[in-house]
Amino acid sequence: MASPREALPEAVPTPQQEIARLAVLPELRSASAWFRGQETQLANWQLEMARIPAPPFGEAARAEWLKKRFRDVALADVHIDEVGNVFGVRGTGSGFVSLSAHIDTVFPAGTPLNVRQQGTRLYGPGVSDNGAGVIAMLAVAGALQAAKISPQTPVVFIGNVGEEGEGDLRGMRHIFANARWKGSISYSLVLDGAGSDTIVAEALGSRRFEVIVRGPGGHSWSDFGAPNPILVLARAIRAFAQTPVPSSPKTTFNIGVIRGGTSVNSIPESASMRVDIRSTSMAEMERLEAALRYELEQAVEDETLASERRNPSPRRSAALSYEIVAIGNRPAGELAPDARMLKVIRAVDAHLGNAAQIQRASTDANIPLSLSREAIAIGGGGTGGGAHTLQEWFDCGGRDLALKRILLILLALSGIRA
Numbered sequence: 245m246a247s248p249r250e251a252l253p254e255a256v257p258t259p260q261q262e263i264a265r266l267a268v269l270p271e272l273r274s275a276s277a278w279f280r281g282q283e284t285q286l287a288n289w290q291l292e293m294a295r296i297p298a299p300p301f302g303e304a305a306r307a308e309w310l311k312k313r314f315r316d317v318a319l320a321d322v323h324i325d326e327v328g329n330v331f332g333v334r335g336t337g338s339g340f341v342s343l344s345a346h347i348d349t350v351f352p353a354g355t356p357l358n359v360r361q362q363g364t365r366l367y368g369p370g371v372s373d374n375g376a377g378v379i380a381m382l383a384v385a386g387a388l389q390a391a392k393i394s395p396q397t398p399v400v401f402i403g404n405v406g407e408e409g410e411g412d413l414r415g416m417r418h419i420f421a422n423a424r425w426k427g428s429i430s431y432s433l434v435l436d437g438a439g440s441d442t443i444v445a446e447a448l449g450s451r452r453f454e455v456i457v458r459g460p461g462g463h464s465w466s467d468f469g470a471p472n473p474i475l476v477l478a479r480a481i482r483a484f485a486q487t488p489v490p491s492s493p494k495t496t497f498n499i500g501v502i503r504g505g506t507s508v509n510s511i512p513e514s515a516s517m518r519v520d521i522r523s524t525s526m527a528e529m530e531r532l533e534a535a536l537r538y539e540l541e542q543a544v545e546d547e548t549l550a551s552e553r554r555n556p557s558p559r560r561s562a563a564l565s566y567e568i569v570a571i572g573n574r575p576a577g578e579l580a581p582d583a584r585m586l587k588v589i590r591a592v593d594a595h596l597g598n599a600a601q602i603q604r605a606s607t608d609a610n611i612p613l614s615l616s617r618e619a620i621a622i623g624g625g626g627t628g629g630g631a632h633t634l635q636e637w638f639d640c641g642g643r644d645l646a647l648k649r650i651l652l653i654l655l656a657l658s659g660i661r662a
Contacts (some may be wrong), residue, residue, distance in 0.1 A: 329405055353548065
């Protein structure tokens, strides 16, 4: 017969208890001291990386730079995959916790990179988004090596491509379509930009389209009456703009770019527009997409009839055609309120006295969240501003607090091997 002591199940520590236990370990104190002592090196890495162009679909040079840095901090299995994602692993065993940061920037090839430092501030395109995230990831890998910390569950460090703009999360999509990673990454901690006051646990979905309308074109005088692709877009925009959208879940649409025509006295042969639809609800995005397609079809029919009224005897074929090309599709998703990652990060913030709010945004975390995996996106510390402009900046002050925050979250999820 088992004794009462033997019959009792072992108590599972709460996240708060686990964070308190981790925080006083000598290894964690050593890692925190390493963060403070390495700020000059971290800033130098950040400047060095920002000087390497990494436009959408052109991240190869920066990937090679990160591959070398991963080896510098003694990560294992360092490699670059088929699409340009950079990997390195610390720890051995089955399963993974991932720590990732996107290495691409929003700036097109040829953008002048006037990267410089003034005091604690760094200036230059991409220096914060996502220089702050990548360097925070490197700092955590370096601290684990310096403090000789071996995670119980291996940590895979990932510098992924394709987060910005028309990259459409292609790096993270590829990772979670790969058999090695899809079934083995249990938690995804994404580092994006500066700061430590936000927790992105709600993935803002988006769908983007280029709408192209084509017609016969012609001269504004001699071919008057020919169907006009720009008028088709105008009719479609006017009708689509009346589509109702809910405030909850918040859903939006935008016509961001319109192109077409060659001169004021020419009926254009083609015209196009780019449409952005966003929501946390996949159903709402699908409803708006259906409305866009319907209104475009109606606009083509209406302009065809109007053309026939303007000129009953056209000299050339009056056929109109259109196509809708998907140029972006970011899935929506949301972390469950009782998810372990949320409990852990809240316990870490309470321990550090850090105030952070749950937010909704479009990040690399969209992909795992849409697959019902636990994922959050947070900042890499410091402060930043001017994201996506040539005046972007990052201030290194206070970075060590955020690095300690990231390290505690990571080790609470992975555990420490004795």
